[in-house]
Amino acid sequence: MEVLLITGMPGAGKSEIANRFRAFGQPVVVMGDVVREVAKERGLEPNPKNTKNIMLELREKRGPGAIAKYCLENMGILDANLVVVEGCRSIAEMEVFRRRADRVTTVCIHASPATRFRRLQIRSRKDAPADWESFRERDMRELDVGLGGVIALSDIMLVNEGTKEELRREAEAVVKRFVDQ
Numbered sequence: 001m002e003v004l005l006i007t008g009m010p011g012a013g014k015s016e017i018a019n020r021f022r023a024f025g026q027p028v029v030v031m032g033d034v035v036r037e038v039a040k041e042r043g044l045e046p047n048p049k050n051t052k053n054i055m056l057e058l059r060e061k062r063g064p065g066a067i068a069k070y071c072l073e074n075m076g077i078l079d080a081n082l083v084v085v086e087g088c089r090s091i092a093e094m095e096v097f098r099r100r101a102d103r104v105t106t107v108c109i110h111a112s113p114a115t116r117f118r119r120l121q122i123r124s125r126k127d128a129p130a131d132w133e134s135f136r137e138r139d140m141r142e143l144d145v146g147l148g149g150v151i152a153l154s155d156i157m158l159v160n161e162g163t164k165e166e167l168r169r170e171a172e173a174v175v176k177r178f179v180d181q
Contacts, residue, residue, distance in 0.1 A: 011116030031087035064092035090146030108154035
């Protein structure tokens with residue numbers, strides 16, 4: 001099995017890349033959904049405070065690669081030749097996938113903080129930061145978990161400062177490198 005990890009800071013465009021893979025029939029696992037699902041199971045609102053606490057708790061109980069382990073165990077991703085995993089946030093998570101996959105490739109989506117903040121405000125998901133300060137706190141939390149290391153070790157880097165259509169074209173070029181036509 002081959003695993004393609006999609007990484008990047010919140011609001012950079014990870015979901016857009018994942019959606020391109022879905023359009024080509026590839027299974028996509030969203031790591032953040034694990035934390036949001038646990039919140040829902042506990043009757044908690046998936047807001048930044050709750051998701052942060054759950055993420056930290058899961059990592060404390062099962063180690064820094066906990067979310068990746070949960071994905072492998074509970075989402076049945078080992079049944080496909082290529083699995084796309086959106087939202088890898090630490091080198092420990094990368095290592096969990098490397099131990100189980102034949103090949104792991106990491107694609108990073110990068111966008112400036114101002115661009116990402118604007119996108120997150122437009123997206124207005126329940127766990128979106130309410131203001132610039134909470135946005136910066138979330139960024140620091142992501143970097144503290146180890147996201148910067150994953151970004152630095154990425155095999156492919158896409159800069160997403162343009163339009164959604166420009167990113168779709170770039171994403172499709174990446175997809176075609178991995179998906180048989």
